[in-house]
Amino acid sequence: MSSATAQASKTNWADDVEDQEFPSMEVITNADGTKTVIENRLNEDGKRVRVTRKIQEKIVQEHVNRAVAERKQWAKFGQLRSDGTAKSSVATTIGEVVELRLSQYAAQMKQQEIEAAEQEKAAAVKSSKILCRVCRGEHFTAKCPYKDTMTSAEDILGGGAAAPAAEEAKAGGPNAYVPPHMRAGAKAFGAGGRAAGSLGAGDARGDGRRDENPTIRITNLSEDTLEADVNQLCRPFGPLARVFVATDRSTGYCKGFAFVSYYDHESAEKAIAKLNGHGFDNLILSADWANGGK
Amino acid sequence: MRPLLLQGHERPLTQIKYNRDGDLLMTVSKDKIANLWYSHNGEHIGCYVGHLGALWTVDCNKTSTLVITGAADNTARLWHAETGRMLHTWDLPTAVKRVEFSHDDQYVLMVTEERMGHKSGIYVFAIGISRPEQSDEPIVILRASGAKPTVAAWSYLDKFIVSGHEDGSLSLYDWRNEEVVQTAKAHDSIITDMQMWKDGTYFITSSRDMTARLFETATLEPMKIYKTDAPLNTATMTPTQDLVILGGGQAASEVTTTSSRQGKFESRFFHKIFEDEVGRSRGHFGPINTLAVQPDGKGFASGGEDGLVRVHHFDPEYFKFKYDY
Numbered sequence: 001m002s003s004a005t006a007q008a009s010k011t012n013w014a015d016d017v018e019d020q021e022f023p024s025m026e027v028i029t030n031a032d033g034t035k036t037v038i039e040n041r042l043n044e045d046g047k048r049v050r051v052t053r054k055i056q057e058k059i060v061q062e063h064v065n066r067a068v069a070e071r072k073q074w075a076k077f078g079q080l081r082s083d084g085t086a087k088s089s090v091a092t093t094i095g096e097v098v099e100l101r102l103s104q105y106a107a108q109m110k111q112q113e114i115e116a117a118e119q120e121k122a123a124a125v126k127s128s129k130i131l132c133r134v135c136r137g138e139h140f141t142a143k144c145p146y147k148d149t150m151t152s153a154e155d156i157l158g159g160g161a162a163a164p165a166a167e168e169a170k171a172g173g174p175n176a177y178v179p180p181h182m183r184a185g186a187k188a189f190g191a192g193g194r195a196a197g198s199l200g201a202g203d204a205r206g207d208g209r210r211d212e213n214p215t216i217r218i219t220n221l222s223e224d225t226l227e228a229d230v231n232q233l234c235r236p237f238g239p240l241a242r243v244f245v246a247t248d249r250s251t252g253y254c255k256g257f258a259f260v261s262y263y264d265h266e267s268a269e270k271a272i273a274k275l276n277g278h279g280f281d282n283l284i285l286s287a288d289w290a291n292g293g294k
Numbered sequence: 295m296r297p298l299l300l301q302g303h304e305r306p307l308t309q310i311k312y313n314r315d316g317d318l319l320m321t322v323s324k325d326k327i328a329n330l331w332y333s334h335n336g337e338h339i340g341c342y343v344g345h346l347g348a349l350w351t352v353d354c355n356k357t358s359t360l361v362i363t364g365a366a367d368n369t370a371r372l373w374h375a376e377t378g379r380m381l382h383t384w385d386l387p388t389a390v391k392r393v394e395f396s397h398d399d400q401y402v403l404m405v406t407e408e409r410m411g412h413k414s415g416i417y418v419f420a421i422g423i424s425r426p427e428q429s430d431e432p433i434v435i436l437r438a439s440g441a442k443p444t445v446a447a448w449s450y451l452d453k454f455i456v457s458g459h460e461d462g463s464l465s466l467y468d469w470r471n472e473e474v475v476q477t478a479k480a481h482d483s484i485i486t487d488m489q490m491w492k493d494g495t496y497f498i499t500s501s502r503d504m505t506a507r508l509f510e511t512a513t514l515e516p517m518k519i520y521k522t523d524a525p526l527n528t529a530t531m532t533p534t535q536d537l538v539i540l541g542g543g544q545a546a547s548e549v550t551t552t553s554s555r556q557g558k559f560e561s562r563f564f565h566k567i568f569e570d571e572v573g574r575s576r577g578h579f580g581p582i583n584t585l586a587v588q589p590d591g592k593g594f595a596s597g598g599e600d601g602l603v604r605v606h607h608f609d610p611e612y613f614k615f616k617y618d619y
Contacts, residue, residue, distance in 0.1 A: 068317045071358065072332075077378035078341035089304065090329070092336035095297045095577060095604060102537075102563060102573040102615040110571075 030054075129176060213241040213261035214268035215290040221245070222281040225254040233280065234260045238267025259290055295612075297577060298336035300603035302329040307597030309351050309584045313358040316589040318375075320361060321603050324348035328363050330375070333588060333595070336605055342373045344380045351392045355399040360423065362402055364390030370404050372421075372428060382428040384419065387412040392445050396452040397494065399423065401433065403455055403469075405446045414442035416457060418469055436467050439474070444485055449511045450494030456511055458485030458499050464514050478514035480507060486542075487528040487584070498538055500529035506540050508566070520564045522571075528584045534591035535615065536566045541582030541596055561585060561596050565617050572615070577604055 026038040035055045043049040079090070103109070131137070132144045218230070227245045234240055242261040247254055262268045268289075275287035303323035310321045312333060319333040328342040328349055347367030354361045354375060361373040366389040372382040384404070392405040401418050408414035416436040420429050441461035449456055454475065455467045462481030465474055481501035490497040496517065500506040502525040508518035520529075526542035540562045559578040564571050580599030587594045593607040 064317070065315065067358070068315050071317060071376075074339055074376050076338075076340055077376075078343050079338075090302045090338050090341075092331075092338060093299045093301070095299045097296050098575055098577050098606070100295060100563070100573050100575045100606075100609070100612060102612060104565065104568070104570055104572055104617050106573050107571045 213263060214265045215242075215259055215261040216268050216272050216275075217257060217259055217288055217290040218275060219257040219286045219288075220283050221254050221256050221258055221285065222283050223253040223256075225258070225281065229281075230258050230260065233275070234262075234271055237271040237274065238262050238264060295606050295609050297604040297606045300329075300331055300336050300338070300605060301601070302331070302338060302341075302603070303327060303601045305348070305601055306580070306599040307583050307601065307603060308349060310586050310595055310597045310603060311352055311354065312586050312588055312595070313354050314356045314589060315358065318354070318358060319586075319595055319603075319605065320352045320354060321597055322349035322352040322363060323597075323601065325601075326365070328352055328361070328373075330361075330378075331603075331605075333593070333605060340378050342371075342378050342380075344371060345369065347389070350390060353394050353402075355395050355421075355423075357399075360395075360399075360421070362393050362395065364393040364404055366390075370402075384417075384428075384430060386417065388414070394447055395421070396448045397450075398452060401452065403446055403448065405443050405457070408442040413437060416443055416446050416455060416467070416469075418455075434469055434472050436469060436472065438465060440477075445488040445499075447488050447490040447497060448494065449490070454511065456488070456490075456497065456514075458488045460484045462501060462503065464499070464509065466511070466514055476514050478509075478516075480509065480514075480516065481505065483525075486526060487530075489530045491531060492533065492589075498529045498531055500526035500540060500542070502526065504542075506538065506564075508538075518566065518569055520569055520571075522562060527582060530585045530587050530594070531566060532587050532591050532594070533589060535613070536617075537572070538564050538566045539585050539587065539594060540564065541585045543581035559598065561594075568617055568619070570617075572617070575606065578602065 024040060028036040028038070030036055033056070035057065037053045037055060039051045039053075041049055041051070129138075130140055132139050133141045134144045135146050137144065218234075221230075225245060227243055230243050230245055231240065234243070239262070240260060241263050243258065244260075245254055245258040246256070260271065262271065272287045272289070275285050278285050278287075300319075300321065303321065303325050305324035307321060307323045310319060312319055317333055318339075319331045320328060321331065322328045326345045326347060326349060328345075330339040330342070331337060332339060342361060342363065345363065345365040345367055346369075347365045349363055349365045351364040352361065359375050360381070361375045362370060363373070364370040368386050368389055370384045370386065370390045370393055371380055372384075373379065374381055386404065386406050388409045389407040390404050391407055392403075394403050396402065400421060402421055404417040404419070406412075406414050406417065415438075417432040418434050418436075419432050422428060436455065436457075438457070438459060440463065441459040443457040443459050443465070446455055446457040448454075449466075453468070455469045457465050457467065458480070459465065462479065462483055462485055464478045464480045464485075466476040467473065468475050480499060481503050483501050483503035485499050485501050487500045488497055490511075494511060496508060496510050498506055498508050504522050504525055506520040506522075506526055506529040507516055509516055520538060520540060522540060522542070524542045524544055526540050528541045529538060531538050544559060558576055559580060559582055560574040560576040561582055562571060563573040563575070578596065578598035578600055579602070582596050582598050584597040585594065593605065595603060595605045597603045
């Protein structure tokens with residue numbers, strides 16, 4: 001008997017929970033005349049949501065002329081599509097609050113706002129060591145007064161000033177970002193500074209390791225040269241450690257040059273000897289040491 | 295103020311209009327539908343269905359019993375306002391860009407487009423409210439000698455028809471005698487909207503030359519200029535408070551520099567007499583194509599390129615605004 005009641009109470013408990021959570025709408029009239037409407041429903045994610053609204057109803061009497069009052073009784077029309085289904089897209093919602101502040105100084109205030117924003121921008125620019133690429137001034141390149149001319153930094157400042165300016169830009173202050181190829185101890189360009197896909201391995205190793213291998217540079221490649229082509233071209237001279245073909249990011253075309261690293265020096269020598277002046281895809285290739293005379 | 299958002303159109307709005315009593319709002323759009331709403335709460339009443347092309351214009355008579363629409367399907371149609379029944383179709387040579395009932399509701403003017411060899415014109419038809427049949431014969435067709443008319447309106451006592459043209463000029467027609475009484479160079483670019491003051495003695499025009507101007511009807515003399523920084527699509531005048539509201543696109547300079555927050559297209563409020571900008575109301579997600587003010591001055595509505603109609607009811611602060619001079 002006890003087990004029977006235990007079972008009965010178990011099912012009751014489960015039912016109770018469902019009932020409690022789920023009356024769909026309750027309206028409670030409060031003492032001060034407001035209404036509290038409690039709604040339990042499922043929201044979009046299928047979760048149970050309990051919405052409590054406190055509503056004060058006020059009846060406003062409006063005097064309108066008779067025609068207006070008659071029009072309030074008009075029946076709805078034209079709301080069905082040709083096949084009889086309702087047009088679901090018609091809706092009226094209440095938008096967000098919009099402020100309309102009328103003031104005869106509105107134009108002036110707008111002007112002040114714009115000026116303040118511009119000043120902020122200029123201050124931000126000044127403090128972050130923005131240097132123009134054209135004249136090394138403290139502004140964005142696009143805002144440079146010399147933007148349209150073809151002068152370079154040296155011309156504007158007069159030779160000697162350019163070098164110390166470049167130095168300053170390099171150091172950039174204690175916290176400025178210095179790109180890897182400009183850091184102290186970076187290997188010279190052409191010793192293979194970038195992590196491009198190598199022979200199928202495709203992983204980016206650390207900077208220092210790359211290119212103790214002898215590396216040659218091949219130039220005057222055609223636009224549709226792929227890494228596979230360069231592989232094929234250079235493989236006969238020995239096993240390839242790394243192949244990097246320079247491509248334009250946006251178009252995907254080859255930029256015209258490539259770097260190939262062999263494991264041993266003889267292969268690289270042979271490759272240069274054979275490929276320099278070699279005809280490939282209607283162009284005469286040039287091949288040389290990547291670091292200049294190794 | 296909390297505007298009501300009326301979503302009833304899927305394409306850009308071309309014109310919205312209140313009826314004379316201000317309790318109804320008609321909206322038309324390029325989606326071939328004309329909608330009727332209660333202006334007070336934005337409740338949708340019905341759709342006038344039947345046009346085969348984008349609707350350009352709408353108007354209703356003073357007793358709110360007839361609605362007329364003009365569309366790109368080369369027709370203008372007359373509707374029974376209450377039931378949505380199509381009463382009559384006028385076939386015209388080209389698209390109808392503007393329709394307007396005369397002040398006494400006896401006539402309607404229609405501005406037609408210039409296309410494929412057909413010259414544009416302003417047609418005047420008689421409206422017979424007591425008889426079921428409408429006349430298909432225009433009383434008069436007014437042809438412009440210069441640029442094509444884009445907008446037109448009836449003057450005081452329906453004595454004249456004023457039209458605004460593609461090159462920014464205005465023409466005053468004594469339409470009963472088919473005469474051009476006056477022309478004037480008004481704007482530097484196409485006139486996009488013309489709204490007449492309720493007694494027909496002056497009107498406001500908006501143009502893509504980034505200004506709106508006020509003109510006296512009888513003489514076409516310029517009275518006021520309201521300068522903005524964006525091409526304007528529409529302009530309207532408030533019956534109280536001496537304000538004009540202008541709506542349009544976005545200034546080219548603002549396109550990239552403003553934040554990416556949406557809802558930044560604004561209706562601009564100017565003082566009608568002092569020509570000063572006094573405020574802006576933002577919220578549209580696209581250029582504002584049409585503006586209308588509730589005839590009692592207690593609210594206004596805007597229709598935008600985004601397909602939304604925003605109906606605003608002014609806060610009490612709006613009515614306290616006074617311009618110091």
